[in-house]
Amino acid sequence: MDIILQEDDGILVPPVNFSAVEDNCIYRSGFPQSSNFSFLQSLNLSSIICLCPEPYPEKNLEFLQFNKVKLFQFGMDGTKEPSTMSRSAITEALKVLTDVRNHPVLIHCKRGKHRTGRIVGCLRKWQNWCLSSVMDEYKHFAGAKWRETDVRFLETYDVSCVRHCLESIIYTNYGSTKRCFLCIEEILQKPLMTSVL
Helix, strand or coil: CCCCCCCCCCEECCCCEEEEEECCCCEEECCCCHHHHHHHHHHHCCCEECCCCCCHHHHHHHHHCCCCCCCEEECCCCCCCCHCCCHHHHHHHHHHCCCHCCCCEEEECCCHHHHHHHHHHHHHHHHHHHHHHHHHHHHHHHHCCCHHHHHHHHHHCCCCHHHHHHHHHHHHCCCCCHHHHHHHHHHHHHHCHHHCC
């Protein structure tokens, strides 16, 4: 179902398969079209994570530049073959996603289903969601075309490297005092990234 919001001067239309992953800070969707730009402006995005390997369209780049939105592109093929699912690209995308300095952020691929679903599923594992809930969310957005290879990937992906990255970000930004170490432990015990704010 499409979400359409009214604005004084028109209608705001979100990209296909749009949804909030975390309220006011992480969103997911299919590839944004120019008809979605007003809606994206309303989100006050700081960053976009694109999971498609193709060059980003010029009109989208102009929109990002005009609105001072950073683009992080991790070219992942939209394939069903497990051998091409790059764990390193997923990990690098998660490092960007879990860094609150990049929020609010939109994650997208072509349709907002498989590649985006893998990233969000790995994020949910990092947030300590139970595996059945991770799979339910993935299958909800993938619909009838969910892939067994994606499910196996999500089952086996190790999120500990993302935790180490977050520890490094916190340590670098807040120093090495004893209080900081207590703060890190406190933050890492909470499942939501918004606790870092």
